[in-house]
Amino acid sequence: MLEHAPATPKATASLRFNGIGKEFPGVKALAQISFEAKPGSVHALMGENGAGKSTLLKILGGFYTPNSGHLQIGDQALSFKSAGDSIAHGVAVIHQELQLVPEMSVAENLLLGHMPSRFGVVNRGAMVRRARELLKGLADEIDPQARLGDLSLGQRQLVEIAKAMSRNAHVIAFDEPTSSLSAREIERLMVIIARLRDEGRVILYVSHRMEEVFKICDAVTVFKDGRYVCTFEDMQQLSVDQLVNCMVGRNIEDIYNYRPREQGEVALRVQGLLGHGVVEPANFNVRRGEILGLFGLVGAGRTELLRLLAGLAKKDAGQLLLEGQDVHLDSPRDAIAAGVLLCPEDRKKEGIVPLASVAENINISARSHHAKVAGLINNSWERSNAQKQIAALNIRTPSANQPIMFLSGGNQQKAILGRWLSMPMKVLLLDEPTRGIDVGAKAEIYQIIHNLAEQGIAVIVVSSDLMEVMGISDRILVMSEGAITGELRRDEADEARLLQLALPRSRN
Structure with missing residues (x-):
């Protein structure tokens, strides 16, 4: 009989998933998942987008109830009915979208639900003191009274970890924890995770970044299509190729699959562009059929530059010439009408309409071009176009009517690309197009980018992945502190030169 009464497991207890199955309407998300994560170890969960990793973590966190199977911590068989149930049993799941309240203070977030009080009134002095204790040795520089929304993403993540510690969590799961962190913040997080492991906790670690998995993890379990594939327990004997082949079921010898192509006339010329985040005049161009990379460290101004080009931010100065013609892209509507289209960095916040269907997300921007008469949707075209883009981009979805929020990150990204492929396009702006996407889906995204370039589209790609x-x-442009600091041809670029150009000039 499964236990439901709260009980905190010992730090030496292992975590087992026993025959876990989960189904949604039309989708079998997990099928008979069974494996063990040992105490005092960091256990990676890997697989392509849609493999079932996040679903498993949501079951662990009490957000989903499995249709079959159960969890086991030590010798306790468990079935969590709510997030509170999971927390009460010593489990903390730190999601990619942090479960914090940005409008509240750090202290309020840390102690939400169990704030110290006197005579029914919150004792703010005691709350701040307790919060400072929880942050000690983890994030001493964070002011407990600071508004959480004013902290960097890395600092907010440290607050989430401190919150888990306040609840004496012995099983801690991290879901893509480094996807939006700077190199310094990632290094700090690695140290903290190693410390948590050395304290005897069970650490689950979901990431698509191979270098992190091989650096921090002691074991890795691979999923594919909602099924368990295998577990590697000797990371020293495991190669990247072995792991990739196990994940995708095929060899990916050159994930980038670069191929040179003929380039045409200048598609977009940028002259003296200034605006929020771009503090020195930006001057560059991109040609038809060219893939122009834009590299820089966090805060370099890359995203801000793309937002100026896409009409999402007002420029303070400068000129844009599109195919030789002076254009004023003062709004996203202007940019879309001109054929300058942006896939934003935060696809969940700015790219997709979460509750709408895959078809709706694909057709939403092109709809007005195909309406039979003003205001009337051309349902025939929309059905046909959605199916065309789903097939062409290999978007994995049970149907075009599936809410896009239930798709993996890689498939959401492909649906956004399908939206712009439904429109006349001259320049495509891609901001971190493969962030949080597995290696197989990355290869598909790169293939799409190359295909677009071969069709004569000018492509600008922002990436923090060197x-x-x-x-x-x-060709690669490098930015630092809001300025373009260098330009390198493909055959000139290497890691050392790019990083040197990307470092703040005071440190060069």
Whole structure:
């Protein structure tokens, strides 16, 4: 009989998933998942987008109830009915979208639900003191009274970890924890995770970044299509190729698959562009059929530059020439009408309409071009176009009517690309197009980018992944502190030169 009464497991207890199955309407998300994560270890969960990793973590966190199977911590068989139930049993799941309240203070977030009080009134002095204790040794520089929304993403993540510690969590799961962190923040997180492991906790670690998995993890379990594939327990004997082949079921010898192509006339010329985040005049161009990489460290101004080009931010100065013609892209509507289209960095916040269907997300921008008469949707065209883009981009979805929020990150990204492929396009702006996407889906995204370039589209790709920007670009611009600091051809670019250009000039 399964236990439901709260009980905190010992730090030496292992975590087992026993025959876990989960189904949604039309989708079998997990099928008979069974494996063990040992105490005092970091256990990676890997697989392509849609493999079932996040679903498993949501079951662990009490957000989903499995249709079959159960969890086991030590010798306790468990079935969590709510997030509170999971927390009460010593489990903490730190999601990619952090479960914090940005409008509240750090202290309020840390102690939400169990704030110290006197005579029914919150004792703010005691709350701040307790919060400072929880942050000690983890994030001493964070002011407990600071508004959480004013902290960096890395600092907010540290607050989430401190919150888990306040609840004496012995099983801690991290879901893509480094996807939006700077290199310094990632290094700090690695140290903290190693410390948590050395304290005897069970650490689950979901990531698509191979270098992190091989650096921090003691074991890795691979999923594919909602099924358990295998577990590797000796990371020293495991190669990247072995792991990739196990994940995708095929060899991916050159994930970038770069191929040179003929380039045409200048598609977009940028002259003296200034605006929020771009503090020195930006001057560059991109040609038809060219893939222009844009590299820089966090805060370099790359995203801000793309937002100026896409009409999402007002420029303070400068000129844009599109195919030789002076254009004023003062709003996203202006940019879309001109054929300058942006896939934003935060696809969940700015790219997709979560509750709408895959078809709706694909057709939403092109709809007005195909209406039979003003205001009337052309349902025939919309059905046909959605199916065309789903097939062409290999978007994995049970149907075009599936809410896009239930798709994996890679398939959401492909649906956004399908939206712009439904429109006349001259320049495509891609901001971190493969962030949080598995290696197989990355290869498909790169293929789409190359195909677009071969069709004469000018493509600008922002990436904080150094190998990615070198792997897919014909030419690379580097930014630092809001300024373009260098330009390198593909054959000139190497890691050392790019990083040197990307470092703040005071440190060069």
